[in-house]
Amino acid sequence: xxxxxxxxxxxxxxxxxxxxxxxxxxxxxxxxxxxxxxxxxxxxxxxxxxxxxxxxxxxxxxxxxxxxxxxxxxxxxxxxxxxxxxxxxxxxxxxxxxxxxxxxxxxxxxxxxxxxxxxxxxxxxxxxxxxxxxxxxxxxxxxxxxxxxxxxxxxxxxxxxxxxxxxxxxxxxxxxxxxxxxxxxxxxxxxxxxxxxxxxxxxxxxxxxxxxxxxxxxxxxxxxxxxxxxxxxxxxxxxxxxxxxxxxxxxxxxxxxxxxxxxxxxxxxxxxxxxxxxxxxxxxxxxxxxxxxxxxxxxxxxxxxxxxxxxxxxxxxxxxxxxxxxxxxxxxxxxxxxxxxxxxxxxxxxxxxxxxxxxxxxxxxxxxxxxxxxxxxxx
Amino acid sequence: xxxxxxxxxxxxxxxxxxxxxxxxxxxxxxxxxxxxxxxxxxxxxxxxxxxxxxxxxxxxxxxxxxxxxxxxxxxxxxxxxxxxxxxxxxxxxxxxxxxxxxxxxxxxxxxxxxxxxxxxxxxxxxxxxxxxxxxxxxxxxxxxxxxxxxxxxxxxxxxxxxxxxxxxxxxxxxxxxxxxxxxxxxxxxxxxxxxxxxxxxxxxxxxxxxxxxxxxxxxxxxxxxxxxxxxxxxxxxxxxxxxxxxxxxxxxxxxxxxxxxxxxxxxxxxxxxxxxxxxxxxxxxxxxxxxxxxxxxxxxxxxxxxxxxxxxxxxxxxxxxxxxxxxxxxxxxxxxxxxxxxxxxxxxxxxxxxxxxxxxxxxxxxxxxxxxxxxxxxxxxxxxxxxxxxx
Ligand SMILES: Cc1cc2nc3c(=O)[nH]c(=O)nc-3n(C[C@H](O)[C@H](O)[C@H](O)COP(=O)(O)OP(=O)(O)OC[C@H]3O[C@@H](n4cnc5c(N)ncnc54)[C@H](O)[C@@H]3O)c2cc1C
Numbered sequence: 001x002x003x004x005x006x007x008x009x010x011x012x013x014x015x016x017x018x019x020x021x022x023x024x025x026x027x028x029x030x031x032x033x034x035x036x037x038x039x040x041x042x043x044x045x046x047x048x049x050x051x052x053x054x055x056x057x058x059x060x061x062x063x064x065x066x067x068x069x070x071x072x073x074x075x076x077x078x079x080x081x082x083x084x085x086x087x088x089x090x091x092x093x094x095x096x097x098x099x100x101x102x103x104x105x106x107x108x109x110x111x112x113x114x115x116x117x118x119x120x121x122x123x124x125x126x127x128x129x130x131x132x133x134x135x136x137x138x139x140x141x142x143x144x145x146x147x148x149x150x151x152x153x154x155x156x157x158x159x160x161x162x163x164x165x166x167x168x169x170x171x172x173x174x175x176x177x178x179x180x181x182x183x184x185x186x187x188x189x190x191x192x193x194x195x196x197x198x199x200x201x202x203x204x205x206x207x208x209x210x211x212x213x214x215x216x217x218x219x220x221x222x223x224x225x226x227x228x229x230x231x232x233x234x235x236x237x238x239x240x241x242x243x244x245x246x247x248x249x250x251x252x253x254x255x256x257x258x259x260x261x262x263x264x265x266x267x268x269x270x271x272x273x274x275x276x277x278x279x280x281x282x283x284x285x286x287x288x289x290x291x292x293x294x295x296x297x298x299x300x301x302x303x304x305x306x307x308x309x310x311x312x313x314x315x316x317x318x319x320x321x322x323x324x325x326x327x328x329x330x331x332x333x334x335x336x337x338x339x340x341x342x343x344x345x346x347x348x349x350x351x352x353x354x355x356x357x358x359x360x361x362x363x364x365x366x367x368x369x370x371x372x373x374x375x376x377x378x379x
Numbered sequence: 380x381x382x383x384x385x386x387x388x389x390x391x392x393x394x395x396x397x398x399x400x401x402x403x404x405x406x407x408x409x410x411x412x413x414x415x416x417x418x419x420x421x422x423x424x425x426x427x428x429x430x431x432x433x434x435x436x437x438x439x440x441x442x443x444x445x446x447x448x449x450x451x452x453x454x455x456x457x458x459x460x461x462x463x464x465x466x467x468x469x470x471x472x473x474x475x476x477x478x479x480x481x482x483x484x485x486x487x488x489x490x491x492x493x494x495x496x497x498x499x500x501x502x503x504x505x506x507x508x509x510x511x512x513x514x515x516x517x518x519x520x521x522x523x524x525x526x527x528x529x530x531x532x533x534x535x536x537x538x539x540x541x542x543x544x545x546x547x548x549x550x551x552x553x554x555x556x557x558x559x560x561x562x563x564x565x566x567x568x569x570x571x572x573x574x575x576x577x578x579x580x581x582x583x584x585x586x587x588x589x590x591x592x593x594x595x596x597x598x599x600x601x602x603x604x605x606x607x608x609x610x611x612x613x614x615x616x617x618x619x620x621x622x623x624x625x626x627x628x629x630x631x632x633x634x635x636x637x638x639x640x641x642x643x644x645x646x647x648x649x650x651x652x653x654x655x656x657x658x659x660x661x662x663x664x665x666x667x668x669x670x671x672x673x674x675x676x677x678x679x680x681x682x683x684x685x686x687x688x689x690x691x692x693x694x695x696x697x698x699x700x701x702x703x704x705x706x707x708x709x710x711x712x713x714x715x716x717x718x719x720x721x722x723x724x725x726x727x728x729x730x731x732x733x734x735x736x737x738x739x740x741x742x743x744x745x746x747x748x749x750x751x752x753x754x755x756x757x758x759x760x761x762x763x764x765x766x767x768x769x770x
Contacts, residue, residue, distance in 0.1 A: 001383060002383075002685065003678065003681040003682045003684075003685045004682060004685045257763075261763045261764070261765065264765060265764070265765065265766070272766070273765075273766050275759070275765040275766050276765070276766035276767075276768075278752070278755070278756070278768075281755065281756065281759035281760075281765050281766075282752070282755040282756075282759065284758075284759050284763055284765060285700070285754070285755035285756075285758035285759045285762070285763070286755065288693065288696075288697060288758055288762055288763060289697040289700055289701055289758065292679065292693050292694055292697055293675045293676075293679055293697070293701060294675075296675050296678035296679045296682060296694075297671070297674070297675045297678065299678065299682075300674070300678045318670075318671040318674060318675075321667075321668075321671060322671055322672075322675060367664060370663070370664045370667035370668055370671070371660070371663060371664065371667065373667040373670060373671060374663040374664070374666060374667040377648065377666065377667065377670055379648070379651070379652070379657045379663055379666060379667075
């Protein structure tokens, strides 16, 4: 394994930064986040059609570019840096990964090229109301009905769930518990009985939705992977998504650091730049130390994911825990370093603080992930 | 998360492993694991002999260029060797100051005569060096050194005092930062002088550390002599030379150090399982956090080693601050895991267990080689371009 980004990956990063500087400027982020849809359709078209980001990790057989998970890493960092409002994370890091991990040939053919082309957006609905992150979070049920299945339940915190075209739903057979009996189904959003409601949230830059499934009937072909083995599929998908999210957190944390440093150089008090006071300088030094270390954690996880490692649990949880702590820390320090202006609606610092908190609890908060690492350490 | 080795590197690794195993299970068996931090004053003579054996077998200074007696090994090969050394439980290396600090300084700044005189005995393990920087009034503010050197004929006459000098008790030589021009601004009047330790004008008084051992000392210079031409890099140019020494720290040793940390960490995990602390959710969180931190440290180091170019990249700048805090926290965690048993000594009067030793010694990690605060200044200024401290 190489421990630095390749020239090609650096180029992807530069291109992403150029694009996002204009298409995901602060003003553009603010206007996108104020809509219910939560993103600018024009930008989605550009990034899927012109930049082909949606095709990056999709295999060539399904009209993708067949690039590695590590190739995605710099792009994720840049999206985080720019706080891009986009269904990218839900569609690629959750939706497409469900299919890549567990889909059969027909299912992949049916959906992946549309996803690669940006024509279909997707998401994964697994969590339900509460703070549970493991398989116990899944209480929605399915039962056999004729050739197909009937789903019932109430999903929460579904990323871009109110706009996604295709929803992968995790449900369990009645009376099953824990990791047993979980299955995953592909449910087109317009299926009868599916009700989707945007749930406005503190972080406006990534939308969450509630999805109720009221006797939703799906055909046999909707089952992804083996019946009853859905938790494994969910876990691997979630781990892949956590790794991408960790990379996104690194980029956003670094942006907080950059904002802080820039401000510390120009803001003067007591006749000198505040960055000359150690109380501020040392905060920045600690932020840099955390950002580079978080980058190491996420980089390693992305690299391992690209190599097809079977159990991603430890690296994914390590990266997610470390990068969550880092992003939140940097976002919070950024506000402190900015003083009063950092507390205003007008200044972007709060957008990062809010994204940091939302990302921290998304797909498992740090303590959940550390416990998961502890289990894998044999503790 | 291993280093990726090619065939030649694997052969190198096998050779190192074979030699270390043979020696450390044979003639130098007693030295396994001795002389680490907190235990540096034990087995001195045996460890000096060990250094010579390493030299005779070609394992000292392997990263130095061949023309200076090294093997011209790559950073990666050095890292391989350091890992093997720790794996084999190699003893604390009494020659490391000569190998990692003075040698590279001479290679870079020394005259050909100085190089010929001083480098070979470092490679062979025949001469042991110590670092005479800190003084009672010059710690972090190193440029404030007051120890004075005055030229009298062919010799420098040195008056003053150094403190915290690691290994002064058994060193043959010391590189001493001396004030040679009291009139000049403080960074300009300093010289880097090579001083023999075994002479009448020098008195060494060991200082007992919190762990009970005496790994450093006060060094008093009262008319001590050094040869006129044993100034490195020119008279009054010592500040530049001293700063250069810092830049030679390229981090190949960090992988070896991390291997050591990993061993320590594993002991802590074992202790947690044994004592039942591993069932405590908060201890579990802390252990997982430490484990994640250790792996991150390793990737940081591997990224640092892959970085090409002379400049220090960000991973290098953060390295000291990161590892020293990690290690200090692990020490505390180890004690928390042991509970009341953590207090019980190995024996009277004050014989510490291995874990107690590194727990206590880790309190120094955040002080020497640039304290945490100084590291943050450096990161802030060199890494982020923030305004400089008053000097
Ligand atoms: C185990 C050990 C081995 C050592 N070995 C050697 C050796 O072999 N040779 C040698 O020359 N020295 C050696 N030292 C000395 C070491 O380099 C000094 O202790 C170190 O430079 C700090 O200096 P000081 O102890 O005088 O503390 P001070 O410099 O007085 O620092 C005291 C406190 O003030 C803080 N501080 C100082 N300046 C600033 C600043 N500008 N901004 C913010 N905070 C500041 C420090 O971070 C620290 O917390 C050793 C020290 C230890 C602990």
